[in-house]
Amino acid sequence: xxxxxxxLLLVLPAxxxxxxxxxxxxxxxxxxxxxxxxxLGLGNFAKAFDLYLKDILFSVGIxxxxxxxxxxxxxxxxxxxxxxAHPVAVTILRWLYRWPMFIPFIVVGQILRTFLAKNGxxxxxxxxxxxxxxxxxxxxxxxxxxxxxxxxxxxPFVALLVAGAMASVNREGIEAAVNLGASRLRVLxxxxxxxxxxxLAVGLILSFxxxxxxxxxxxxxxxQSPTMLTADIAFRVNAYGDYGVANALGLISLVLASSVAxxxxxxxxxxxx
Amino acid sequence: MTGLxxxxxxxxxxPRGLIFGxxxxxxxxxxxxxxxxxxxxxxxxxxxLPLEYGFSAWTRVFAPRGGxxxxxxxxxxxxxxxxxxxxxxxxxxxxxxxxxxxxxxxLILLAFLIPQAFPNLTVYVNVARLFxxxxxxxxxxxxxxxxxxxxxxxxxxxxxxxxxxxxxxLEQAARSLGAGAMRTFRDIxxxxxxxxxxxxxxxxxxxxxxEFTGSYFVGAPDVNMLPLLLYTAGSGGNYQVASITAxxxxxxxxxxxxxxxxxxxxxxxxRVGR
Numbered sequence: 001x002x003x004x005x006x007x008l009l010l011v012l013p014a015x016x017x018x019x020x021x022x023x024x025x026x027x028x029x030x031x032x033x034x035x036x037x038x039x040l041g042l043g044n045f046a047k048a049f050d051l052y053l054k055d056i057l058f059s060v061g062i063x064x065x066x067x068x069x070x071x072x073x074x075x076x077x078x079x080x081x082x083x084x085a086h087p088v089a090v091t092i093l094r095w096l097y098r099w100p101m102f103i104p105f106i107v108v109g110q111i112l113r114t115f116l117a118k119n120g121x122x123x124x125x126x127x128x129x130x131x132x133x134x135x136x137x138x139x140x141x142x143x144x145x146x147x148x149x150x151x152x153x154x155x156p157f158v159a160l161l162v163a164g165a166m167a168s169v170n171r172e173g174i175e176a177a178v179n180l181g182a183s184r185l186r187v188l189x190x191x192x193x194x195x196x197x198x199x200l201a202v203g204l205i206l207s208f209x210x211x212x213x214x215x216x217x218x219x220x221x222x223x224q225s226p227t228m229l230t231a232d233i234a235f236r237v238n239a240y241g242d243y244g245v246a247n248a249l250g251l252i253s254l255v256l257a258s259s260v261a262x263x264x265x266x267x268x269x270x271x272x273x
Numbered sequence: 274m275t276g277l278x279x280x281x282x283x284x285x286x287x288p289r290g291l292i293f294g295x296x297x298x299x300x301x302x303x304x305x306x307x308x309x310x311x312x313x314x315x316x317x318x319x320x321x322l323p324l325e326y327g328f329s330a331w332t333r334v335f336a337p338r339g340g341x342x343x344x345x346x347x348x349x350x351x352x353x354x355x356x357x358x359x360x361x362x363x364x365x366x367x368x369x370x371x372x373x374x375x376x377x378x379x380l381i382l383l384a385f386l387i388p389q390a391f392p393n394l395t396v397y398v399n400v401a402r403l404f405x406x407x408x409x410x411x412x413x414x415x416x417x418x419x420x421x422x423x424x425x426x427x428x429x430x431x432x433x434x435x436x437x438x439x440x441x442x443l444e445q446a447a448r449s450l451g452a453g454a455m456r457t458f459r460d461i462x463x464x465x466x467x468x469x470x471x472x473x474x475x476x477x478x479x480x481x482x483x484e485f486t487g488s489y490f491v492g493a494p495d496v497n498m499l500p501l502l503l504y505t506a507g508s509g510g511n512y513q514v515a516s517i518t519a520x521x522x523x524x525x526x527x528x529x530x531x532x533x534x535x536x537x538x539x540x541x542x543x544r545v546g547r
Contacts, residue, residue: 007373010365011381014425017362021422022388025399032399086282089289096293099300102526102533104483106500107307107519110507114310114516115303122302124321152299164542202546206426209389216485216500220507233394243398250395265383268547 026254033247044248051245056252058226062143063211066150071204073151074158078196079188082166083174101156108153109220116140116148116221145221146228150211158203165199166192198268205264209257229253304523310516330513340502345521348499351413351488352481355420359428359477360470362421367432368462372441382433382546385426393423397490404491411495419487420480427476431537434544435469436462472536475529482522 036043077097084090115121123137169192177187218228229249236246314325334341400419401410409415447457485500493501499522507515
């Protein structure tokens, strides 16, 4: 059997799962987005933009800000693990940073809701340390809470990927640069980060699309307006049974997420060319 | 001179200690807050700590009508089945992506990302409608299938990375000694890829345990799962029950966190998504 055909045969069952259980319902929802009472049209989109434009911008802003913060955090952690001068400090960080990685999103939502609330542990600790008075305590259960939850949960995952890639960067170049007097920050930015961009991009894209899809965190931390598109979709379905607008909102977030995936595809194709 | 340098290097522990301390507070603070809630009898504003401690919420959760045991059982069964089915699909696919010449390889890799790239909500609504037609709605099998479609990206991407990290020459050596393709795969390739496959199994297991949206639309109300119990308790303001459920979901996550680096080595990690 030709190797190409064999390869396709081996990949086909897994692709069929995606096709039947995801692409097909996805097409159904895409078609549903254009279905109106009297046929096809753009009415659902007009309604979606009319009611939820603020939430669309809010979602993009929140997820983009979180992605940037996750990237910075992951590079900082990975960089310190690779270049850190003191072995004890490196060991402490290696032990410390990973804890939130596998904590389910729904648990993250619940524990940060109690932690960031006005009478949560964060404010209570600040008050008892004398950093602020009880009156200054404020709730972080708004857009900041969502960003904190996303960064809290996703940074260790990207940092793990990035640190792994950094560990396999050639040490000789790093040591030569250090011997020539380059600061460790400069070595990180100019030598190490350029060699791990592919891994960093994969981690950040996975995080971006994950955050675009998470329903539990916005529901549990901030379900008031403005909120994330996922909460709006759930609301349209649960409260009104309005699948048209829900599907339209779903299609809008697909376009947002797939534009990021498209950027990744272009970069990886260019690298291979 | 050396004494001065020693003092300076000790001084470095000031910023380090400050940063590590802040990190530890933000990582462990919420977890500690949750642990407090699991043993709280009475706690209200403006008290910084619970007023009364006790285990009454635990007896309520684990009472036959509390639902936790049923949810825990369902969640574990679904997660284990999801891992088995996902790996059955991902091992051949990952091997083909790593070793065989495939047309449109990048597009195929990207296809597995699709279920992660779309707000699952609207898709799961339509999946539920499809499953309802064929009698899969409200069954364990239905929930497993939804979780498989969601977890395949981890399974396939990590499996492909694990296979491509294996030295081709080892396989060629086995072949030149007369082993057939299947034998080489079973005796050489699969054992060498096992740590990476284990890591992908861990990711799929946790994805399934974590999954909320699909379980809600396809499973509920017939198949109760832990995340669903947590959400209903939390939105009902019952922080004790929500925190106990959260703890039940946390334990496997933390165990896996401690062991995952044993399976996911740098040579595999650097190949993920390539």
